[in-house]
Amino acid sequence: MFLTNQSVSAAESEMNDDPATEILDATYQALCDHGYAALTLQDIAAEADVSKASIHYHYGSKENLFTEFLEYLYSRYTAHLEPDAETPRRRLFELLETVLADETTPDRPFRTAMLEVKAQAPYDDAIRDRLAEFDEYLYEQFRETIAAGIEEGTVDERVDPAVAAEFLTTAVTGARTRQVSVDRSPDCLRESIERYVRSHLLAGETAEVAQ
Template sequence: MSDETIDDLMEATYCALCKHGYAELTMQDIAAESTKSKGTLHYHFDSKQDLLESFLEYLLDNFEERTATVPGETPVERLHEFVDELLTPSADDSAEEFRTAVLEIKAQSPYNEAYRERLREFDRVLRDRIATLVADGLEAGEFSDDVDPDEIADFLVTVFNGAEMRAAAVDRSPEQTKRHVRKYIDDVLRPEEAVKRDGATTSVEDEGDGK
């Protein structure tokens, strides 16, 4: 299958999921969003599940490419940027509809080993990205010595997943979660001297002197 065909079918899958959700989605719905025929879909994919497995792989590839480099001059700045990327709500209604559709797919994973395997890969990549940023911060002296990159990464992935679920289930914006995570990074993970050095807080002594 050519890259052009892959991109077309994956984009069509995205659009169809936004419109119909997972449960009601059909191959015809996807074909209707594509420049390709329904016959082409069935030529490359045996079923909706087969196509969605490929779609999850496609999303993972895009996520890995998009997050391979994170802007920021320091590891702490890059970790903040990464948090913002994950927890900033999209102004695009279709993006929120898509988030809901992906959660529907996730809900099928306890009963679908293929979905579960692909979602495990998402989880692994996300944890690895965060753990690497935290480890870089440790090496640069920006995080406290007792910080464990793997434990922090596992905790933050759990927070991100919970924020995503609440946004879809009860329409709770992840903005507040984002603020709490940023505060957690600065107030819990970072040693006091690093925070003072970077001007993130003002010392009690300075405040008392009126500085």
């Protein structure tokens, strides 16, 4: 999704003296390989090439390790979504491109595992609270960008930033779910959401007539 194999490798080479971070990187890989339900500390230890005792020393229980792992992912997610575009209009499409990027094969198992994690949320407050942070961050990025686009004049001033951001967050979540569960093409899903933005959010001259 947002932690590509490249970024894991980069993290490993940057921080390979830090066993706590190595364990988090290994958790990512083990999660991709085994899924969440089947994930064991032994899988993570084997991936990190450390002992289970070392994991216990750094993180305590599997539950606690996983909560820390989600926090680690969150810091990478927010870094990955840092704005690069120069205008709100471009930023809106940059956001969609980043969160709905066509998946390379190594990322697909991760997205699948994250759907499994989402299904655990009702049983685990710590997981649900962490997932809510991802959800709220994305919502807030959309809301701020749309509000800035209205200021800029490229987003229709009749759009309510909070309403549109809520709807876009729901659509992005649905795109990720459908990609995993019914193998819907990421390109097709992204095109569908971008079309909504172009037709219904952008102002006059930049908006499309066709809906």
